[in-house]
Amino acid sequence: MEYRVLGRSGLRVSEVSLGCWAIGGPSWRDGNPVGWSGNDDNESLAGLRKAYELGINHFDTADVYGDGHSERIIGKFLDENSRDSLIIASKVGWFKGTAPNAMQPVHIRHQLEQSLTNLGTDYLDIYYFHNTNFGPNDLYLEEAAETMRELQKEGKIRVIGQSAYSYADFMRVCPITRPDVLQFHYNALGNQFDQPPTNLFHWAEQQNLGMVLFGPLAQGLLLDKFDPENPPQFGEGDIRSCNQAFSRERLLEIRQKLRPIKERFGGEVQDLIRVAIQFALTQSPNACVIPGFKNARQVESNAEVAGKPITADEATLIRQILCDLS
Template sequence: MNDHLAQRRLGRTGIVVPAVGVGCWAIGGPAENLGMPMGWSTADDDASAAGLRKAYELGARLFDTADVYGHGRSERLLGHLVSEVPRESLTLTSKVGYFAGTAEHGYHPGHMRRQLEQSLDNLRTDYLDVYFLHHPDFGPDDRWLHGAVEAMRSFRSQGLIRAVGMRGPHRYAPERLQVTGDRTDKIERFGRIFGQIQPEVLAVRDNLLTPASRLTGILELAAEHDCGVLFNKPLSQGLLTAATTSGRERNFGPGDHRSRKRWFTPDAKSIINQGIRDLQQVIGDDPTYLVAVALWACLTRFDDAAVLAGFTTADQVEQNLAALRMRPDDTHIAVARSIMSGVQQQLDGTGEVFVDEHR
């Protein structure tokens, strides 16, 4: 493992990883699930494979994927890397629940076992380091919750997984199409099922466009229970990089979730890009340092946390890992949070009619 990369311990799991891991959603390519686009149309398998190898070469050891990312495509691409390097050098995480296939529910225990077995085959390994429950919908009256928890504990006792993971408060994807300004139900539900699942690792969305209030209580709960934390979407899926300010509009093809997300519309991106330009007036225009500010803004929130940065090219991987070595000045992080908080408030006041989940 590269000694120059800052290391983090994921709570009571004892797993130690470089502070920046590799998110593998985007390399799954375009996909449809639950009647909506849920993939990325800009992926290329050759570029993805090159990016994964570059990440390992530069010291990345944490790789995060899910069964639904390209319906196995992401896992299979990552599996090629797994077959080429010592398995014990890697920390692999995957998720279950969003793809139900022909099962009655994504958390049917038998379906979960079959999906885990398929994920292990795809990844060319006989165990996962962390296996996440991918969403909080356990059916009417939480019909499938107890069975899902028991399945996870069974997987762990059998050595198929090392730790159980759970996502932080968020809405099940189909519910995001509904307009709501009330997060009370989401937070209350998270706290309630946390006690039943007893996760060892939490996956929590955070970036410079995330209001601090959205993390209230979550990190305290993680600390109280010695949970590791993986922050996802630290670059708001590319919106917080200097590359987005070029003025070139990208068209998203079929199966790309960004086509239904309001923060990828021209008006929203214009607001975000102006915020980035304002921030660059303070921190300079080095694009890697901008990424460093964004990543470390997450990492400074919690000691036992790593961030998961996605990619579609090897150059992006190289920039993300270079940014990890550039510990920004605390004043720059504070300024970034202040400026981008104002941007987030502008975005929330644009009057859009559906909910965005990039924050």
């Protein structure tokens, strides 16, 4: 395993870390599926153990992943290992309970305490604002940011993180939240974050911010493992059930685009895992990836590509081939 420092946070993390959304299982928010089906808690725990064995030290979860279920599974894993050797991250912002807004300061404090209880620890290494919904006209933004800094002074969190879904949102709130680590969606299909006017990688490097990239495998779409003639069916509470990318037409389009990638780098799923993960990692030395998992086999496949970089020219080729798929 190779390790990277997340910018000015000083946190040293495995370049291939672990996203723990899927192990939360099926869940819903406002009637919409926001979880993953097909998980098994024993398999999830085995995956966490395998990750630690392979040198993965950074585990990313959130209060909303299975409404605390992901955190509780990680808590069982933490019982077995040295807390000081692990980087544990969680988030607040999508689950509001009875609060008017999930970023209301009293709710942030409550959710942190609940996350700490679920995880069985007394501090988090990174605590993220999970989004930038700070209420009408950013009503709670300044108070929420101050609450995070108070929690930091109290020793309950080490580093403040900010997750967002657009460049404009990052630019709006970061001057107030002042995070040391950013988290955002990025993979070889590309998005606004690598475009010249909205290149978040360049901006973050100028600020010496760490970056945690989720979705590097595009929910498996970059691995060409789904049959377009028999598109996958997902269970209740699975966010992928609403994703049109799993339609026959889209799967055929992606398969066609991946052909030259497979000819250049190899046609096995493991080859494509390397391409996808290492492409994301080439974007910045301050970045790591957090691919998801459901079992130890998936963890092992993802970890295997650590330390097997692609060149800048290869990254450019991949972008040229896949850029119009986003």
